[in-house]
Amino acid sequence: MKRIAVITSGGDAPGMNACIRAIVNTAYQEGIEVVGFRHGYRGIVDNLFQPLHPDDMRLVSQRGGTFLKSARYPEFREVETAQKAATQLNNHDISALVVIGGDGSFRGAAHLANYWQGQIIGIPGTIDNDLAGTDITIGFATAVDTAMEAIDRVRETAEAMARVFIIEVMGRQAGFIGLHAAISSAAEAMILPEMDPQPKLPELADNIKQARVAFPDSSYIVILSENLWPGGVHALAESLTKATGVTCHACPLGHIQRGGRPNAQDRILAMQLGQAAVSAILEGSSDVMIGLENEHVVEVPLHLTFDRDKPLAPRLVNLQLGLQGVNFTSKKVRKNA
Amino acid sequence: MKRIAVITSGGDAPGMNACIRAIVNTAYQEGIEVVGFRHGYRGIVDNLFQPLHPDDMRLVSQRGGTFLKSARYPEFREVETAQKAATQLNNHDISALVVIGGDGSFRGAAHLANYWQGQIIGIPGTIDNDLAGTDITIGFATAVDTAMEAIDRVRETAEAMARVFIIEVMGRQAGFIGLHAAISSAAEAMILPEMDPQPKLPELADNIKQARVAFPDSSYIVILSENLWPGGVHALAESLTKATGVTCHACPLGHIQRGGRPNAQDRILAMQLGQAAVSAILEGSSDVMIGLENEHVVEVPLHLTFDRDKPLAPRLVNLQLGLQGVNFTSKKVRKNA
């Protein structure tokens, strides 16, 4: 008789609760008990134990955040801390641990595997979508919807006042949220870490100036990934204001992008991965992440999820570059047409 | 120099506007003019002509419905009507027609191809997702979110009053919306056209009675696809009330499922397919639908989109059956645990 432990670790992501529900319900169907530790790895070390049962899972899927709570816990990189966690897991007779989190959490899992004999399964849960080995991570789709809806709101003000906005979105070191937000909000420009060459200030400024001539009565929205522009969105807005003579307003979307009820895509993804994690445990897998590639559930060695870069889809980058580019060529076409 | 015409046809779907934007912007970048006809095939026949230009596409992507308007138009099955449409298209010097719609619209396109020499490209736009040759259709993801959010609301009342609800969702003859809504709303049961064998009344009634014993204080939600139960959701609710002795409330979600702002997934899908449609025209394709399979854009002969059935993903059906089944076995497990 197995006993599985679950933690959510790192930044919370919408859909984590639905994932826990799927793990718990699937496990109990197989006669396996599930327990949780609150606040991720810290909770294992500090023994923040919490029993998990299907009866309590009935209404959790629709909620944002994680009812198991999460934490960032850099101390877990130390050998001694990982050993303490191993001891705690053994004390609780845990034979398998499911870690729902991002790349930091998976590094922690790989670290723990050096000191603990149980099975370790990762499930990709991060709004940033920056894990290799899976097309998509839990929370990403909802975060994009949230960013897009926020940008839709800003667009209305921008249109009413004919303003330029530089909107900063999350993504840590990856442009996934930025790219999807730019396409879905029909942004006029985007600046993402993966773009090579990076858009330069003069080029952006020229673009804005051209747009003001072509559409003097309209809005112009630039999507900027966080951690990219020196000084951040306020510095960029200031520089563009100087370079264009047009006031460019900075708008960091901030922490709202992380919260909110998961959309259907995230709930369904989360439940698929949760169910598959239990199957993987039953089949004896360990040190793998359960991912989704081309609509199929796959198992990927944990270290391959964080050692490799995950590129943006070139066709989506080109899609946005193409659609935003037309703004400044269309006038000519009209004349010829 | 080409001239492309676009129509939206059949039931409207969120994302159609974003698709039109992508077609128009991409075409103008290639030096191609785009025009629209309002109200689908009827608009071609009645010459409801509307020029389309990138300048007017700046803010359409975020809106639900279709600004080009749509229509159901059974008269188009007649030879004479299709011939009239061919003549009109020729009068306007149209060399390619893009039809955004569902299977009825694609049958219309195949019919038109008998009488018109231009290129015809279909783009799957229907909330029902019942087109073979593409993993997903424009509007489906938003419709699922809308249904799910509505069910989340009903869940709150159902929990407060400890009630049973039978919720009818759209889907014409397909269970895609039903299945995705059932999973994402953590429904206790579902009845979809593709289920074989179909859930029977006594089985459903037993299930409800067991749940009332296990969770007397809680809600119970059944998702029912439309056009499936004889007499519809009200008849089923009445029969279940009689069979269980528990009042079962009927709740048809109705037309709200069709409207609303497209979510990010639908906007991005729509723009991809719209851009790809223009590429397909430039490459000389005709009588094909542009679809998305395993995250790749594909071309599928039109007749293969409506002549073949599109099955539900078995892993998703099993996911929901597994997760909903645990409700009635969990008590036992707890005792053993």
Next chain:
Amino acid sequence: MKRIAVITSGGDAPGMNACIRAIVNTAYQEGIEVVGFRHGYRGIVDNLFQPLHPDDMRLVSQRGGTFLKSARYPEFREVETAQKAATQLNNHDISALVVIGGDGSFRGAAHLANYWQGQIIGIPGTIDNDLAGTDITIGFATAVDTAMEAIDRVRETAEAMARVFIIEVMGRQAGFIGLHAAISSAAEAMILPEMDPQPKLPELADNIKQARVAFPDSSYIVILSENLWPGGVHALAESLTKATGVTCHACPLGHIQRGGRPNAQDRILAMQLGQAAVSAILEGSSDVMIGLENEHVVEVPLHLTFDRDKPLAPRLVNLQLGLQGVNFTSKKVRKNA
């Protein structure tokens, strides 16, 4: 040292949870304990006791429904049942009971007062807004927003397909939701129980026919209050279809109107009334409802809340009649202008 009991009774309404929070937090500040009974009056009789403490109130305000659960309980009209409730309340040393609910719940409160000596305070909690003595009830504002958003969705399909929709909204015997939904969704017509004379079929049909001539390409939406038209919204849609020759689609909004997160107005209203209820108890009031009139908290004898009819605001009725009327006169004005 007092001990207060709280119940939520009748149909659940968004904001009930925020109201409970305000009662609990305010009471504990005054050194008063609060307990709840689940499922309203039935819970008192069946002793579904639940302690309530500020620590558990931190996150409840933002949720729809009622975590204390509610019930309709016609048995409470019997003398014996009310006596049982009185005994239970005495057994628990309750000195005051707060009832959050609608007119049926307040009739129950007045009935209970015959058999119980404690203080009884009503708080208006019903989406229907049909209680005299208060300008607004908890849940009404959110229900109107929910209905309006649903109608906004239907409007998009209606515009795309140039369709007529008859949309049925809640309200029991009162037109508040209908009136506010009609104004806020810019409906073309409304049928409310308070209208005198009631709109007749030929008049409605003429109106629709005129609109189809003036705006052949557009939508037309009629708001119908429930429990008003013989045979309901489907019968009306059918009759209008026959009378106009235009297909009129029936769209009952149903139970989605009751659920959902409370909007800010409902949360703030609920907390004001909850706080005032505790003050009223401390001041020795009983058999009164705490209401809001002209932005001031008032106490109203319970029987005056359900013995009197609450009229619609004539200025709002006239506002909608004026705004919807212009649709058919505007063409003429344009010519003269």
Next chain:
Amino acid sequence: MKRIAVITSGGDAPGMNACIRAIVNTAYQEGIEVVGFRHGYRGIVDNLFQPLHPDDMRLVSQRGGTFLKSARYPEFREVETAQKAATQLNNHDISALVVIGGDGSFRGAAHLANYWQGQIIGIPGTIDNDLAGTDITIGFATAVDTAMEAIDRVRETAEAMARVFIIEVMGRQAGFIGLHAAISSAAEAMILPEMDPQPKLPELADNIKQARVAFPDSSYIVILSENLWPGGVHALAESLTKATGVTCHACPLGHIQRGGRPNAQDRILAMQLGQAAVSAILEGSSDVMIGLENEHVVEVPLHLTFDRDKPLAPRLVNLQLGLQGVNFTSKKVRKNA
């Protein structure tokens, strides 16, 4: 035969479009023509003329922003500019001007009145609610809902990570949005310009430290009005972090608070005021704002709307102070209870 002009001026606010619809529809019913100038006062001076007709008003009410576009226009304070505007209005045979905006816009209206003979009517349209003479302004209710929903999202992350957030909301120099957002989101603390004495850093820090002891596993949210704390929300967060030893995260909500579809309350308010503005013109009023006090439409001399301060409702301030205060006394109560 009269001819009315309408402008929207200053920061855009949700509901402005519904207000314009009501003005246009009501006027045409009375046989009066309505025209607009885009971008507020600047549009009058620059002759950005736009005809307005009921046919075009059918679908505008549900949109955020203002389709008439707005602007800030400090140049209007100059005599010459106001004279130009007067000349333009006369050139267009305008006999009355309706200005939808905030206090800056009404100062502009009072200024214009010195140089123009027509009637001038103000309608309060600003999310900040900082106009005396009306209980509420168009856009305020929606802005509060938007802020509240954003804070609900942040709350989820804050709960998951047990974090302290300092959330900055709009309001220019007034605490209305801050107060309503704090109540409706059940914030743990608030800092508003009207509070006297202002909360001091040591007091806030103590409060946070106490809360961390009482609820170590939970979130803590402070609502801060913009333009209040020296250095803004980031400076406050930094100071609190130092003073408490707990990381306090800054979260400015920013421009999202201005956009979005108006809620029902704002649409209904906007239409009432728009209709009343036309009545006021017909009755010969001028240099007044149309406001709503105690649910009645009132006319207030323009200068009284910006010369007087509008206080926060003391009962709402006390409501929030009471509800948030209990967090730190409740433990004691429980022991005694």
